[in-house]
Amino acid sequence: MTLYCITARNRLTGDREIISNPMPKKQAEDMRLKFACKIGGKKPYTHSKVEPYIPQHDLFNDKE
Numbered sequence: 001m002t003l004y005c006i007t008a009r010n011r012l013t014g015d016r017e018i019i020s021n022p023m024p025k026k027q028a029e030d031m032r033l034k035f036a037c038k039i040g041g042k043k044p045y046t047h048s049k050v051e052p053y054i055p056q057h058d059l060f061n062d063k064e
Helices: 023-037
Strands: 002-008 016-020 046-050
Touching: 002 023, 023 046
Parallel strands: none
Antiparallel strands: 002 016, 002 046
């Protein structure tokens, strides 16, 4: 089963980041819609979208 996550553009850095846990596509689409409908010009993330989840390198336990 393919998992999906929500990504969005960070207002501070301009980079696209993962802002949710991996989940089924329907749940991710519902959560993205809820996030996009929030009112407020000072949200830390903008331009959210649902994308397939790709596991990321563990940033906090780098044991190289």
